[in-house]
Amino acid sequence: MIKSKFNLPIIAFIAVVVLSGCASTGDPVPKTSAPASSTSNPAGTSSTALPSSAYPVSIENCGRTLTFDAAPERVVSLWQAPTEMMLALGLEDRITAVAGNYAAYPDSIAKTAAALPLIGNSMSWPSKEVLLSQAPDLVVGQSLEGFAFDTSQGYASVEQIEEGGSQVYGSNLCSSSDALNMTLETPYRTLRDFGIVFGVSDRAEDFITQMEEKKQKVISAVKGLPTQRVAFYNGGDGPLIVLAGGIYDDAIATAGGENVFPADSVYVSKEEFAASNADVILVGTFEGQDFATLSNYLITHFPDLPAVKNGKLVEIHVADTDASISVMRGLTEIANGIHSDLNLEVPAS
Template identity: 30%
Template sequence: MRTAVVTAALLLVSGCGATVAHETSKPDPVTVTNCGRQVTFDRIPSKVVTNDTGITELMFALGLKDRMAGYVVDGNNTVDLQTSPWKADFDSTPKLAEKISKEVVQGAGADLVFAGWNYGFSESTGFTPDAVNQLGIGTYQLTEACRNGNGKQRGIMPALDALYTDLRNLGKIFRVEAKAEELIKGYQQQIENAGKLMAGRPRPKVFLYDSGQDQPFTSGRNAAPQDVIAKAGGDNVFGDLDDSWTTVNWETVVQRDPDVVLIVDYADGKANTPAQKQAFLEGFAPLANSPAIRNKRFFALPYAALVESPRNPASIEAFARYLASA
């Protein structure tokens, strides 16, 4: 049994750091379906502002660094930048701010903002797609975070489908369809190969622990961890929740009796490191009898590996290898 948190440096993603030759621009406008709405682009965006690590890495994976005005990443996401397969692209692209705002995107001269609900877009800050559009700036929303019509719940399709949808949409918008399909084909093969590692073995129950001590923040079936866990050979204990990232209660975690805890590696303001999060869980009396705690089965992945991003396939492989090693 593993007795310590393992943090995987996900450096297995194909296409990392590459810049591809852009396909010939088409004179006609391009229309894509984004979060249930038809969005038309009259020209290829050339000053894109992205918010969050995974979203930025989608642009880098497609070779679109030169189409960016810059990115916005929270200061807590230093682990993401250190472990990114596109670290060189991050280093050579302007970091505009740690919090996105109208002033930031206007100051960058943005012609497109690529963000998502709770990945930059928020009613509480007034930074919404409609508000950005009123500035004369286009928007594209991360599909993982699309609202599904039930209050503020998010998620309209399985997480990997959301990843492939965004890659194909961005491929059309930026006229790099061939690169998008190349990436998708490679990811699908990598995931298929990873699935063989746990074939025929019992599927462990996995609790995704993001943060929170009074109440845990975790993943329902519409966020990336659902597919990361499932394709690696496990079952998300909160896979029945029709939401993406969401808060639950500890009583339910205890009842669902997880075999493994998958920890999100990023600073959350209290217990910053995976080791600190593990120590909290090991010292949390109601969980003391769960198999995950008794057997010290903890695994950590960077935040950007567990939100929709081109790191998802490598994170599936890394987690599958951990599960198969026990």
């Protein structure tokens, strides 16, 4: 039995939520006088709101119009990805509390993230009372249905938070039905929305440009290379957990591969995995999962797969494939894994 600190349902829960993408888009980004960062790490740059005359501003999010008369000053973030994006835009002074994290923060923002007050953890969100006691003017979540807003678990619903006078923003996922909509560009939408809401659109566009340049480097590097059949394994020994659809399929395809499993796959049988004929197996690891243990399981039980025969088992940190600031790092790692002679420089996190 493969062991990790996560059991299978927990791994699948995180994988599905990390996979999921919000289908909403924001209004066109206005040019502002807010300062833009010229470095690859804007974190630590104090946020600068638009002058009061520039407000109100509005964005479209999950079928709703959110209007802000001023830049929010007390934000509670209930998911790591939007926390990372706020920190990357230098908005740490606007974050009152966070619910926790499911992975180590990227190096570029780790020090700043460590100072954020915690009111929950990666798999247990703050109760309704604890959340509302923070008196937030903006609550940022991943899904606006269930999870952090599940009233049966004692959490505040979106409606209850709004009744208290706060706005609620769905950063990457509006509902579970959006799970297959995510792409590598999903973070761009949230970054642009944060740019509008907090008056740092120039900074957001600068960061998006940097992300897009990293993506284009991969696209150029793999152009013309043979497409490889790729399985993305994430633990389990019957059934096996695989990562497919959404951002995983987009990353694999952009890197010159084809996911061997259908987009709606989460669990597959040993027989299905053995029949995949994968040329490359990406071995996705969360914190607490050991690459050597996972790869040894694959070598022992699937010796006839081309990927195993040819030693094409590649560790990928699943957090680097989240819809957040390190997704192009993950893309580059996947490209290097699929094409062993590529050796692209992996961007800093």
